[in-house]
Amino acid sequence: xxxLRKNFFERSxxxxxxxxxxxxxxxxxxxxxxxxxxxxxxxxxxxxxKASHAHRGKTKRNAPMFGEAGVWxxxxxxxxxxxxxxxxxxxxxxxxxxxxxIKLLRSPTPKLHFGSPTPDLxxxxxxxxxxxxxxxxxxxxxIPKNNLWIEDKGVKIKKSQIKTSPRIGVDYAGEWKxxxxxFYL
DNA sequence: ACGATGATGAAC
DNA sequence: TTCATCATCGTA
Numbered sequence: 156x157x158x159l160r161k162n163f164f165e166r167s168x169x170x171x172x173x174x175x176x177x178x179x180x181x182x183x184x185x186x187x188x189x190x191x192x193x194x195x196x197x198x199x200x201x202x203x204x205k206a207s208h209a210h211r212g213k214t215k216r217n218a219p220m221f222g223e224a225g226v227w228x229x230x231x232x233x234x235x236x237x238x239x240x241x242x243x244x245x246x247x248x249x250x251x252x253x254x255x256x257i258k259l260l261r262s263p264t265p266k267l268h269f270g271s272p273t274p275d276l277x278x279x280x281x282x283x284x285x286x287x288x289x290x291x292x293x294x295x296x297x298i299p300k301n302n303l304w305i306e307d308k309g310v311k312i313k314k315s316q317i318k319t320s321p322r323i324g325v326d327y328a329g330e331w332k333x334x335x336x337x338f339y340l
Numbered sequence: 341a342c343g344a345t346g347a348t349g350a351a352c
Numbered sequence: 353t354t355c356a357t358c359a360t361c362g363t364a
Contacts, residue, residue, distance in 0.1 A: 327357090
């Protein structure tokens with residue numbers, strides 16, 4: 156058993172983000188389970204990160220970021236895209252990792268038509284639209300019971316496979332926009 | 341380069 | 353109660 160739990164997520168956010176690459180996202184739909192590999196993530200780390208929702212303090216929306224690690228934080232941007240994040244760091248330290256890219260490895264049902272056999276879902280808005288992940292998952296633990304969780308299958312990712320860059324769409328974040336908090340394979 | 345589309349948070 | 357803004361994406 157290799158389900159990633161609180162102890163994995165309750166650490167330095169950039170470290171967790173980097174280590175999430177090559178881990179597996181599972182999504183259960185009507186009894187069947189789809190498996191994806193995580194290919195792109197972004198770290199949003201702490202109260203001083205100007206790109207983070209937590210920068211202006213705790214609000215109703217960002218409250219999950221201040222809670223226990225290993226819990227989903229899902230919110231709507233631009234009126235149409237749900238963003239899927241996993242909460243990181245200690246309780247009361249607001250941080251999360253945005254899941255930006257995944258690749259489908261196994262389809263949940265033959266019936267459920269995913270278009271391409273192994274679609275590359277590159278973009279945080281695309282993957283949630285594809286999976287129909289919305290705020291029903293907000294503030295829910297990442298465990299099988301909730302139909303959305305992450306596993307470590309022991310696949311080793313070499314450092315040379317990991318690229319970094321500034322985060323996307325946060326040009327307003329001053330000096331924080333330069334930080335290499337985006338990690339991708 | 342821009343519009344779609346609606347929740348959010350700050351100001352009034 | 354109003355208003356600008358927004359961790360995006362598809363079309364042009």
